[in-house]
Amino acid sequence: MNASNTLYIFDIDGTLTDSIPTYLKVITKVLGDIGLHTIDTDYDNYLHHTDRYALEYNYERNFGKKAPDSLRYELDTLLETELRKHDPVIEIPGARELLLNLQHKEIPFAYGTGAFPKATAIKMNDANIPFIPEVLATSITSVSRVGFVKEAIQKSKEYYQRDFNKIIAVGDGLWDLKAAQELKIDFLGVGLKNKEMMLQHGCTDWVEDFKSYTI
Structure with a gap:
């Protein structure tokens, strides 16, 4: 072939x-920063191992409704900013x-x-x-x-x-x-x-x- x-x-x-260890800290911190105060951190057992699922799942757990579509793009920028504060991977x-x-x-x-x-x-x-x-x-x-x-x-x-x-x-x-x-x-x-x-x-x-x- x-x-x-x-x-x-x-x-x-x-x-x-x-x-992975660094990034799990980063996403947990950022989800809290956008107002999600009850976060399921058992990431290994998520239905989808993705940032988008972490956002949408935890948003619905906290607020009882779907996350706005625009929020994923805000989270994208916040994750970038927070990751820069950590040691390089x-x-x-x-x-x-x-x-x-x-x-x-x-x-x-x-x-x-x-x-x-x-x-x-x-x-x-x-x-x-x-x-x-x-x-x-x-x-x-x-x-x-x-x-x-x-x-x-x-x-x-x-x-x-x-x-x-x-x-x-x-x-x-x-x-x-x-x-x-x-x-x-x-x-x-x-x-x-x-x-x-x-x-x-x-x-x-x-x-x-x-x-x-x-x-």
């Missing part, structure tokens, strides 16, 4: 950047080298993340990982992972000007695997935290980090 017709779609937090070992290698071999890649875009750009720049905003899809446009992974695929077709024979989603969580299974695309699991759970749910390709992964 022609590798240039293969598309990699990377989750970011916990997959490319070692940012670092890469998951081997992530930068892998994406540089993909670029060198002209193999397309994109990003599908549950985070909002402005904070995502900071994390990628902090970790010095190749970042192409044109193929970034986030939860600001879709509350579900399936939705923004589909958006990343469409953006990639337009940006790279081609269709893809093979699409590989790359992620560190069960939610990443389930989205790939629903979309009927391949999946590469990363990291130790959710390894056993992913393997139990049908993950067949897994690496501890990207230092042990070859294209």
Whole structure:
């Protein structure tokens, strides 16, 4: 198979950047800053592991009504501002080298993340990982992972000007695997935290980090 017709779609937090502990503090702080005083911080058990779901779910818990559409864009800016107050995040070992290698071999890649875009750009720049905003899809446009992974695929077709024979989603969580299974695309699991759970749910390709992964 022609590798240039293969598309990699990377989750970011916990997959490319070692940012989850910092980012959970950031989003909890910002949700409180906009007036959500009762916040469910059991993020691992959310229906969707996305900023948009965290906002909409907790807003409804606090106020008994849906969050205004404009609030997600306000939250995007507030998350960016708050994240800048923290130490820079670092890469998951081997992530930068892998994406540089993909670029060198002209193999397309994109990003599908549950985070909002402005904070995502900071994390990628902090970790010095190749970042192409044109193929970034986030939860600001879709509350579900399936939705923004589909958006990343469409953006990639337009940006790279081609269709893809093979699409590989790359992620560190069960939610990443389930989205790939629903979309009927391949999946590469990363990291130790959710390894056993992913393997139990049908993950067949897994690496501890990207230092042990070859294209």
